[in-house]
Amino acid sequence: MQLLSRVVLGASVACAIAQGQRVADAQPDPGQSDNQSGRPLTPDNPPDTSPAAEEPSVPETSSPPASDQGTPPVLDPNTSTTPTTMTEPMPSDTSYEPSDQKFGYAWYEPRLRSGIGISATLGGGVVGFTDRTMRDTTSSVGGLWDLRVTLGSHLPLALDISYLGTATDIGGLPAGQNATLIGTTVEGALRFNVLPHHEWNPYIFAGAGWQRYDVTEASATPAGMLMSDKDDLIEFPLGAGLAYRFGGFVADLRGTFRATTEENLVAESPSTPSEPAPMHTWQASAALGYEF
Numbered sequence: 634m635q636l637l638s639r640v641v642l643g644a645s646v647a648c649a650i651a652q653g654q655r656v657a658d659a660q661p662d663p664g665q666s667d668n669q670s671g672r673p674l675t676p677d678n679p680p681d682t683s684p685a686a687e688e689p690s691v692p693e694t695s696s697p698p699a700s701d702q703g704t705p706p707v708l709d710p711n712t713s714t715t716p717t718t719m720t721e722p723m724p725s726d727t728s729y730e731p732s733d734q735k736f737g738y739a740w741y742e743p744r745l746r747s748g749i750g751i752s753a754t755l756g757g758g759v760v761g762f763t764d765r766t767m768r769d770t771t772s773s774v775g776g777l778w779d780l781r782v783t784l785g786s787h788l789p790l791a792l793d794i795s796y797l798g799t800a801t802d803i804g805g806l807p808a809g810q811n812a813t814l815i816g817t818t819v820e821g822a823l824r825f826n827v828l829p830h831h832e833w834n835p836y837i838f839a840g841a842g843w844q845r846y847d848v849t850e851a852s853a854t855p856a857g858m859l860m861s862d863k864d865d866l867i868e869f870p871l872g873a874g875l876a877y878r879f880g881g882f883v884a885d886l887r888g889t890f891r892a893t894t895e896e897n898l899v900a901e902s903p904s905t906p907s908e909p910a911p912m913h914t915w916q917a918s919a920a921l922g923y924e925f
Contacts, residue, residue: 735831742787742830745881746925750787750829752883755780756920760799760816763890766910770860770899771814775801779918783824786834786876786883786924791824793838799914803848803860811850818844818891822870834876844868844891846898846912864898866912883924889916 741748760777762768777799785791799816820842827835848862874887896912 736828737830738789739830740788745787749785750783750791750924752783752786752922752924753781754783754883754885754920754922756885756918758916758918760801760914760916762801763913763915764911766901767899767912770803770910772802772804775799775814777916777918779920781885781920781922783924786826786878787829789826789829791826791829791836793822793824793840795820795822795842797916813849815847815849816844817847818842818868820844820868820870832878834878835873836876837873839869839871841867841869844893860899861897864896864912866893866896868893872916878924881923881925883920883922885920885922887918887920889918890914891916 742750745751755778757776757778759774761774762771777797779795779797781793781795783791783793795818797816797818797820799814799818801814801816803812803814820840822838822840824836824838827837844866846864846866848860869892870889871892872887872889874885876886877884891914893912893914897909898912899910901908901910
């Protein structure tokens with residue numbers, strides 16, 4: 634009986650010691666800190682047991698990480714997705730701005746249907762000979778009319794194709810007699826436009842052409858005046874002008890000097906009938922037209 638009491642007492646003491654050890658392990662060390670808040674665990678500072686503290690937040694990602702093997706992610710066949718195509722950025726707008734190019738020399742004009750400027754003008758003006766013998770033979774000033782087509786009126790370099798007609802009275806005839814000197818000219822000229830894209834465009838030009846003169850309505854014999862009844866010459870126009878363009882309409886002013894060669898219409902003087910008088914002319918004209 635005494636032996637049995639000793640065994641029971643020893644087992645009770647062992648259980649008590651084990652129970653005390655478990656209670657000691659369950660109590661937190663005051664010197665340690667809470668993992669979430671970093672504060673010491675004391676009776677006045679209990680540990681944070683909120684859900685946020687228990688479960689630290691994990692940043693969300695919009696796309697799954699790429700696998701180490703570089704294989705593309707598997708798409709759910711039940712989900713409708715639209716593939717996204719990466720495109721290069723669009724280049725900046727380099728379209729032609731007329732307001733910014735008025736003083737430029739671009740070889741294209743987007744404001745016109747032709748892209749270069751094709752114009753036709755019809756006008757008139759006055760013409761006269763520069764040589765004194767010709768002025769004495771004809772009136773000082775005659776009339777002219779002209780039709781001109783310009784290819785490239787809005788380009789730095791253009792081409793003028795012109796028809797020109799003139800009419801000048803012949804003087805020094807006997808009383809009651811009259812005659813008219815009619816001139817016909819076909820020419821081409823290269824034209825340099827100083828401001829090809831501006832509303833106001835000064836320009837200069839030079840070229841060559843063919844010219845013919847005929848004496849018409851003559852009641853006196855031209856031969857008695859040392860004058861032929863017709864003549865053909867080569868002429869070289871040189872001049873400058875100013876064009877104003879607005880809404881397709883064109884107004885043009887120009888002055889021209891025409892040097893001639895191969896003339897044989899009027900003798901320079903009675904003493905030298907074989908020497909023809911020069912037939913260089915000057916011209917001032919205005920014209921109106923349209924371009925596209």
